[in-house]
Amino acid sequence: MNKFSIITLLILSVVMVCMPFTADAQETLTIVWAEWDPANYLQELSKDFTAETGINVDVVQIPWGNFQDKVFTAFVGKSKLYDIVIGDSQWLGRNSVGGHYIDMTDWINENIDVDKIYGPAMTAFAEYPKGSKKYWALPAEVDAAGYVYRKDLFENPKEMKAFSDKYGYALAPPKTYEQLRDVAEFFTRPEQDLYGIATWYSKEYDGISMGFQQVMWSYGASYGDSENYKVDGYINSKDAEKALDYYTDLLKFAPPDAPNYYWQETLNAYISGKVAMGMNYFAFFPGVVNKESNPISHDKSGFFIAPAGPKGHYISIGGQGMSISNYSENKDIAKQYMKWFMQKPVQEKWAKLGGFTPYKEVLQSDTFKNATPFNKAFAESFPYLRDFWAVPEYAELLEVCQTNWSEAISKIKTAKEALNNIARKHEEIFEDAGYYD
C-alpha cells in the first residue's frame, strides 16, 4: 500500500468517525420530569418550540417513586444530564440553598411579567424563602388534590333512598370529612368487590403525607410554626390525633391493598370499578375520562374538591416549577425555552393539551374551566391550597412523616405515639440544621 492510499484511508476513517457527531450537532434541551401525562403533553407542546427555533427538546420521564432520588443523585454528582428540572414545590429550599438551581430573580424580573402568573403558584413553585421575592423557578404545572366519584352510583334512585334512610341526608358529593366517611361506609360492599374510597396511604415518596396532610390541616392541626420552626404542640396536637384516627378509620372502607395505595393504585382502583370515590391529584384525572383507559366509568365520573374539616378547609397543593440546573451547559437555551413557555398562546395550547397552566388569564377563563369535566372542581380548589415544608431539610421531615403515619394506619403505633415521634424527630432535624440557634 502506497503513502497516498494510507492517507486516503486515514481521511476516510476520520470522516466516518466524525459523521455521527455532525448529524447530531443540532442542539438539544433536556427537561426532566416525573412519568405522567403532563410530561407527555409537554413533549407534544415542545414540538412548536423546535419548529420555531430548531432546538430539539427531550422530556425525560422518571417514575414518581424514584423521581426525587434520581434527580438529587444527579445534582450531587453535578451531572450535566438535565438542563431544566420540573421539580416539586418542596424541592425549592434544598436545591436553591444547595446551589443546584440557578437564581432566576433578575432574569424573571427582566423577562417575565410575574403579574400574569397565578400568585399562589409563583409563591409555591418559584419563591424561596417564601415572601423574599427571590425566584428559582417558573411555575410549570399547577395542581391540587381532588376527588373523582361514580355518578352512576351517586345518582341511582335506589342508592339515594337507601343512603337517605340510613344517614338522614341526601346522597351527594361530600362537602365535609364526616360526610366523606358516611358515603365511603355506605358504598363498602366487599361481597360485591366494591369499596367506598381509595386514597393515598402509601409509604412511597410522599404518598400518605399528601393524602393525610389536608385532613390534618382541616382538623385544625399543622406541621408547625413557620416563624420559629417549633413543632411540638402543633403536629402532635389533639386535633392532629383526631385527624389521624379519622384517616386510619377510613381504611375500613378502602380495598384490602389500600395501605399500599399511591397515585397509580388509587387510579387503578377507581378505573376498575372497585371504589365509589377516589382521591388523586387532578393532573392524574385525564385517564379517568378517557374511554380507552377507563371503559367502565369514563362517562359516569364526577369530580369534587377535597372536603372541609371541622376546623377549616385546606387542600394539598400539587404541581411543579421549572428550574434550570446549575450544572447545565445550555442555560441560555433553557431561559429561551422558559420565556417561550410563558407566552399566552403557548399557555393556551398547554392548557388545551391538558396541562394545568399557571397563566392567570388562561387559568381563570371559562374556556379552561369547561375544557374537561374536572377543571371546574380544580379551579374551585385554588383558595384552599397549602404546602408541606419547603425548607432544605424537607426530605428528612417528609421521611419521618411517611414512616410514622404509615405505622399509625397499620396500627403498629397509636396516633399519639406516631405524632409525638414525628414532633420529636422534626425538632431534632431543625435543631441539627441550626434553626434554633
Add this chain to the structure above:
Amino acid sequence: MQTNRFARGMSDYQIKMAFIMPTMILLILMNIFPLLWSLFLSFHRYKASMPTEAKYIGVKNYTRLLSDPDVWGYFRTTAYFVVLAVTAQFFIGFGLALLLNRKFYGKGLVTTLLLLPMMLSPVVVGLFWRFILASDNSGILNFFLDIFLKSPIRWTTDPNIAMIAVVIVDTWMWSPFMMLISLAGLSAVPKSLYEAADVDRASGWFKFRRITLPLVSPLLLIALLFRTMDAFKMFDIVYVLTREGGPGTVTETVSMNLYKLAFRNFNTGKACAMAYILLIIIVAMSNIYVKYLNKVKEEA
C-alpha cells in the same frame, strides 16, 4: 528482540510489582479510599447535597443512631428476617439437594429449573411477586386461596404477615443457592462409606447423621455464612415488594433505612456511621461462623 531486552532490564521485584500494582491501585481507589473516607465522614455533620463543609462532631452520629429506638427497631426487623429467611432456605435447599442427589430421568432439567430463581434480578423478583401477592382479585395466590379462605390474605399490607411475605419471596429466590452448595457437598461424599454402612445394616437416619451430615457440614456452613451476610443487607425485594419496608416499619431493614438516610435525605455523615455499625455487626457474625467452621473442619 526488544521484548527480551525489556524483560532482561527488569528485576524480579519490578516484574512482581508491575503485575501487582494495577490491582493494588484499583483496590486503593475503589475500596480502601472510600472505606477510610466514609469512616472520616461518619464523625462529621455532612450532607453531600449541600455546599457546606463537613463539621467535626465526634461520635455524635453514632450515639444518636444507637440511642434512637427506631434504629434498634430496624436492627430487630433485620435480625428477624435473617433468622427466618436463612433457616427456611437452609432446610428447603438442603432438602432439595438430598432429593436431587440420586439418579433419575430429567435430573439435569429439574436442577436447571430449580436454579432459575437465583439467576433473576431481585427487583424483577420483587415486582412479579408483588402481582402474585396482591390482596385484591388480581393476586394469583389469593385467587387460588379464595377456595379455602373467607377473606383475602393481605400479604404485603398486614403488619403480621408482611414479613412472612418477604421471607417467602427471598426463600423462593435463594433456596436454590443452598441447594447448589449442598449438592456439591453431597456429591463429594465417597460412595464407599455408604456401601460400608449398608454392609453393617445401618439405618437411613444413621447414615445421614454419621456420614452425610459431618462430611457436608463445612460446605453447609459456608453457604450459611454467605446467605446470612447477604440477607443482612436485604434491600431490593423490600424496596419493591413492600414499598420501602412497609407497612409502617414492619419490613424496613437496616439497609433500606440506610438507603433513605444516604440517598434521599443525603444525611451523608449519619449514613456513613450507620454503614459502619452494619459493617461491624456483619464482620462479628462472620467471625463467629468462621470460628465454628474451623471447629467443624477439625472435627471432620
